[in-house]
Amino acid sequence: MVSLPGLHLTATALEPANPAETTQTRSQDLLPCSEYRFEVPFTRSLTIRLLSGTAEFFGTELAPSSTYAFTGTKGAVYTWRGCRLEIGGLAESEYTSEETQMSSYANAHFALEGLRDRSMQTGEPGPRVLVVGPENAGKTSVVRILTAYAVKSGRQPVVVNLDPRQGMLSVPGSFTAAAFSSIVDVEDGWGSSPISGPSPIPVKMPLVYHYGLASAEDGATFKPLVTRMALAVTSRLEEDVPSRQAGFIIDTPGSVSQGKGGDYDHIDHIISEFSVSVLFVLGSERLYSDLSRKYSSRSHDEAVAVIRLDKSGGCVDRDEAYMKQLRQAQIRAYFFGHGDHTLAPHSHMADYDELNIFRVFDPASDPNAAFRPGNDDDDIFGTSTTIYEKVKPSTMIQNSLLAITMASANEPQEVIRDTSIQGYIYVADVDDVKKKVRLLSPQPGQTPSNALILGSFPEDLPGLVS
Amino acid sequence: MSQSAEVAADFKDALQDLKQNSRPEISNLTLIAKENTEYAQAISRELENHIRTTRPEWKLPALYVLDSIVKNVGTPYTVYLGRDLYRTFMNAYTLMDPGTRKAMEGLLKTWKQPVPESMDTRPVFSPEVTQDIENALIKFRTIANQGMPQKPPMQHNIPGRPMPNVPWRSTPTPPQNAGRYAAANDPRIRQPVPQAAPYGQYPPSSTPPVQSQPHAPFYPPQPKPIDVEGLKTSLSAVITSTQKEWAHTPGDQALPNKLNALFGLQQILNTQTLPPDQLQQVAKQIQNMSPPAPPAPPAPPAPFPPSTTVLPVSAPFPPSSVPPPFPNSSTPVDLAQLFAHARPPVPPVPTPTPPSIPPSLAEMLQRFSSGASSSAPPVSVSPFYSPPFSAAPPPVSVPAPPTPVAAPPINPAADLARILGQFSKPAAAPPAMPPQPAPLVHLPFQGSSTPAPAIDTQWLSNLLKTVPSVATQPTPISSQPMSRQVSANANNPNYVELTTASIKQPRPHLISKLYDAYPNICATCGRRFESTQEGRERKARHMDWHFKVKDPDVAKRGIHRSWYISEKEWIEYREVDEASPEQVAKAASGIATAPKKVAKDKYIHVPTDTALVNAPCPICQEKFEPQWHVEANDFVWMDAVKINSKIYHATCWEEYSRGSSLAAPSTPDSVLGKRKAEDNPGSGKKVRAY
Ligand SMILES: Nc1ncnc2c1ncn2[C@@H]1O[C@H](COP(=O)(O)OP(=O)(O)OP(=O)(O)O)[C@@H](O)[C@H]1O
Ligand SMILES: [Mg+2]
Numbered sequence A: 001m002v003s004l005p006g007l008h009l010t011a012t013a014l015e016p017a018n019p020a021e022t023t024q025t026r027s028q029d030l031l032p033c034s035e036y037r038f039e040v041p042f043t044r045s046l047t048i049r050l051l052s053g054t055a056e057f058f059g060t061e062l063a064p065s066s067t068y069a070f071t072g073t074k075g076a077v078y079t080w081r082g083c084r085l086e087i088g089g090l091a092e093s094e095y096t097s098e099e100t101q102m103s104s105y106a107n108a109h110f111a112l113e114g115l116r117d118r119s120m121q122t123g124e125p126g127p128r129v130l131v132v133g134p135e136n137a138g139k140t141s142v143v144r145i146l147t148a149y150a151v152k153s154g155r156q157p158v159v160v161n162l163d164p165r166q167g168m169l170s171v172p173g174s175f176t177a178a179a180f181s182s183i184v185d186v187e188d189g190w191g192s193s194p195i196s197g198p199s200p201i202p203v204k205m206p207l208v209y210h211y212g213l214a215s216a217e218d219g220a221t222f223k224p225l226v227t228r229m230a231l232a233v234t235s236r237l238e239e240d241v242p243s244r245q246a247g248f249i250i251d252t253p254g255s256v257s258q259g260k261g262g263d264y265d266h267i268d269h270i271i272s273e274f275s276v277s278v279l280f281v282l283g284s285e286r287l288y289s290d291l292s293r294k295y296s297s298r299s300h301d302e303a304v305a306v307i308r309l310d311k312s313g314g315c316v317d318r319d320e321a322y323m324k325q326l327r328q329a330q331i332r333a334y335f336f337g338h339g340d341h342t343l344a345p346h347s348h349m350a351d352y353d354e355l356n357i358f359r360v361f362d363p364a365s366d367p368n369a370a371f372r373p374g375n376d377d378d379d380i381f382g383t384s385t386t387i388y389e390k391v392k393p394s395t396m397i398q399n400s401l402l403a404i405t406m407a408s409a410n411e412p413q414e415v416i417r418d419t420s421i422q423g424y425i426y427v428a429d430v431d432d433v434k435k436k437v438r439l440l441s442p443q444p445g446q447t448p449s450n451a452l453i454l455g456s457f458p459e460d461l462p463g464l465v466s
Numbered sequence B: 001m002s003q004s005a006e007v008a009a010d011f012k013d014a015l016q017d018l019k020q021n022s023r024p025e026i027s028n029l030t031l032i033a034k035e036n037t038e039y040a041q042a043i044s045r046e047l048e049n050h051i052r053t054t055r056p057e058w059k060l061p062a063l064y065v066l067d068s069i070v071k072n073v074g075t076p077y078t079v080y081l082g083r084d085l086y087r088t089f090m091n092a093y094t095l096m097d098p099g100t101r102k103a104m105e106g107l108l109k110t111w112k113q114p115v116p117e118s119m120d121t122r123p124v125f126s127p128e129v130t131q132d133i134e135n136a137l138i139k140f141r142t143i144a145n146q147g148m149p150q151k152p153p154m155q156h157n158i159p160g161r162p163m164p165n166v167p168w169r170s171t172p173t174p175p176q177n178a179g180r181y182a183a184a185n186d187p188r189i190r191q192p193v194p195q196a197a198p199y200g201q202y203p204p205s206s207t208p209p210v211q212s213q214p215h216a217p218f219y220p221p222q223p224k225p226i227d228v229e230g231l232k233t234s235l236s237a238v239i240t241s242t243q244k245e246w247a248h249t250p251g252d253q254a255l256p257n258k259l260n261a262l263f264g265l266q267q268i269l270n271t272q273t274l275p276p277d278q279l280q281q282v283a284k285q286i287q288n289m290s291p292p293a294p295p296a297p298p299a300p301p302a303p304f305p306p307s308t309t310v311l312p313v314s315a316p317f318p319p320s321s322v323p324p325p326f327p328n329s330s331t332p333v334d335l336a337q338l339f340a341h342a343r344p345p346v347p348p349v350p351t352p353t354p355p356s357i358p359p360s361l362a363e364m365l366q367r368f369s370s371g372a373s374s375s376a377p378p379v380s381v382s383p384f385y386s387p388p389f390s391a392a393p394p395p396v397s398v399p400a401p402p403t404p405v406a407a408p409p410i411n412p413a414a415d416l417a418r419i420l421g422q423f424s425k426p427a428a429a430p431p432a433m434p435p436q437p438a439p440l441v442h443l444p445f446q447g448s449s450t451p452a453p454a455i456d457t458q459w460l461s462n463l464l465k466t467v468p469s470v471a472t473q474p475t476p477i478s479s480q481p482m483s484r485q486v487s488a489n490a491n492n493p494n495y496v497e498l499t500t501a502s503i504k505q506p507r508p509h510l511i512s513k514l515y516d517a518y519p520n521i522c523a524t525c526g527r528r529f530e531s532t533q534e535g536r537e538r539k540a541r542h543m544d545w546h547f548k549v550k551d552p553d554v555a556k557r558g559i560h561r562s563w564y565i566s567e568k569e570w571i572e573y574r575e576v577d578e579a580s581p582e583q584v585a586k587a588a589s590g591i592a593t594a595p596k597k598v599a600k601d602k603y604i605h606v607p608t609d610t611a612l613v614n615a616p617c618p619i620c621q622e623k624f625e626p627q628w629h630v631e632a633n634d635f636v637w638m639d640a641v642k643i644n645s646k647i648y649h650a651t652c653w654e655e656y657s658r659g660s661s662l663a664a665p666s667t668p669d670s671v672l673g674k675r676k677a678e679d680n681p682g683s684g685k686k687v688r689a690y
């Protein structure tokens, strides 16, 4: 085992942001209750500074004297009371709009606040919120707004991301949960997980599981991981009083809302495992009527309030090319940091037989998938042999991301599946002759002997390091 | 039952048994409080309740418990108990015999000083807290000397809390006390307050608020200028107490309206310079709202027949004459128009307010806009009450005449609008301003130095546009399946029912809860803080934290991503707020939290002293490496302890002291042993540390 710190550690640079444009700024006035919507590609940077008034970005207030830089972002700066912004750089598209859903979203927050107050008085748990809806309906945006408002109101909600397509405080392909007690980052999605140095925005402490597939429909592991996550979150909330009062908010992938044949199996599973008490349905009328029929009539103790929220006119469909760039940016940020806050990962060599890699069965690409037992029964989530396949390192794993579980390689596969992960390493190079791999790790140290999970998602990322 | 409720219940039980000045019992109660500081709020509330409700002869021992807790445990109890100390103390004081009062005065004296033998040089309670009580006592004694009964009846009659910075004598209005903080079932409150309006209902435009003419009586200019900072402080105090009150009686429909008006006022004070006469008015209003007086009107002093006291004389709007609060107008009023009318030149000072209940801000504004002389009832005030301060709220000899029906109905939005309108252009606006052209309304902007873009009334109409008129959209709520909890809450404009229909109804007035409730913004990151003392302290700690993390050498240190914590660690992990006092406590003394740590998990903050920074461990001679510690939010030296001003490796010291049979810093297997390092995979707790 050779450790070669400092070797080849430069992240391949993206196209440089357009410095020439950023020097020119313009000001933009916003009327109360309106927003400035913009899209910035990954190749550019747009800066926004609040000159006067108040403004917020998905619920998090802009500081009056800070310049925020956005890259690869589609979003909106909203103002309740009017403001003047200073904007630098060129957006791919930009416009202002007075037609927003912020009033409803704020009401949703205040309604939840009522439940949180009640929780403080009675000791019963706070609101347990699930947000569902079709793709790009603005689910994640609503979750962010509700989180930011809760934090602003002095709460400490737990946010759970069950959408593998977009990571929260981690890379895509993961499921995470984190309590938010400090402000949500404006520039960097949900902010950062802990790093070894100070962070200008307090870091968040996530619990991370690796799912490794693109869609909830695909895997035999979606439901068991939901179950596991629910267990962890519920346990935390038992003792963590501020979080119990604030409750949690779950973000989901659009795929669980497709409801093949009127069947919302995954939603059902999430609702029962997390004892969801409030269900926000975004955008789809049909989904709302299906779900409210199903859940509003439940008996009192397991009643779910099903609320329809309208989709914001600002929501943009994100094509696959953008999503792929977003995934790459998230992976890059995991190792190298975001914006000015660069991180220094380490690179080291490992022998083939040091790595215990478990590859996730992807039914979408696995011809044997059809022969695997079904996983309809919640109690038996498949059998050991069907979850992972142990693979030897080969050039096949080049450029892929390995999740380091907290389980040892000898554990039964269910145990490996159910453990949270410690982090990710990236396979930068594979030498099939010497039987060695070069790994990029967030920090120095040995290659863990733990079980490593190799999923089919996110896809390989060639050239993360050059 | 929640843990907090459980602890509080235990504490309460122990309190019930306290019937004399028993040292062991008091120490025991102090110990409970000390061991449960995380439930300090609940415990403090229990203690306050007990002092308030227990028999007079048992109050003093309970006050000794309070005294013992604040002196032996200190924060956070000083904070929680300090907030309402005025009320707690004065409530009890007024009921005591002279001997006990002496004892209480003795207590108060010690609260103005630091805890004996303590390092902390600050007084037990902040001077603001004790000074108010002190002032009240002086007044109380003065009045007592004038022939007040030494032992007032069992009613709660606390002298109004004086405004620290507002000269008493300068106020034409005698201070008021009863009513503002009345219990929820106080008929005086219930009746006069108009039904809370769904936001957005305005009086028909045909009856705009009446312009008030400048009129007599004219009060000469105040001798002493109003201290605006003091005013702001008092205003936040009023806001805080109103919020608190509201938290206790969420059903009270008057409070949200009042809060809204207060927030509007706060914004104005924060962003504009008001002419002195307006400041005077504001000061008076705040002052009137300040005394956290308990409900019942006290027995009247001699000159008044007892019967008058029970009359709801002070009701600003006798129920019989209250106009339907929301005229069923199907056309929503143009707010711009309303604004235009609502901004008359401000009359110098309105007529003296009827004494017994302080007029609400809404009322005051109403009087401004509707012609104060017509609505101010002639009230005979006994000369006895002309001293600005009296122990007993002055009753009124005649019932107040019904408020003229012409008075525009009170409605939170309109109030706010009126306040804003009134103050937004001080000294401008000729008397009868025509409705159009719609004047520009300069909304106060928070946290910005650059002038805000001129926002015209369009923003309000913008808001209004989205406000569905209830007249045209009859009660959509009732048709919803989730309407079980409509009951009391439905009328509370701050309560948002969890239904699709309710969530679609815009409630712009709630937004102040996200902004004005925390007026103090951090310019670096946008986090907001309350404008209370506590809020300021939190912000100060927050700014310290910003300063700390702005380490120019950071880049050189080679920062990297930390491993994620394990499931078990995550479940046991508790978020750390860089602004919370515990954070500082933790930082100040590694010792405080040390007992539950094994030696190598001990850390100290990297010292600032250059000699110390460069000194190696005296035992092994190795230097210390700074590491970022997430929980501490700071650079620390892990495995380090400071002993007699030298820093050692905790492990080195432990070994050394064991060998030399010195008392090692105790490392018991820990009460909270859940987090022992061996439980963690990998490198134990350090997983998180770097
Ligand atoms: N008001 C808005 N103005 C501008 N852009 C917006 C607005 N609301 C959402 N967006 C953008 O639209 C896109 C889709 O929104 P969002 O990610 O919240 O939807 P989603 O339902 O979570 O999507 P998915 O199903 O892919 O998870 C995002 O890029 C988001 O930033
Ligand atoms: Mg999403």
Ligand SMILES: [Zn+2]
Pocket: B522, B523, B524, B525, B526, B527, B542, B546
């Ligand atoms: Zn800050």
Ligand SMILES: [Zn+2]
Pocket: B617, B618, B619, B620, B621, B622, B648, B649, B652
């Ligand atoms: Zn040493």
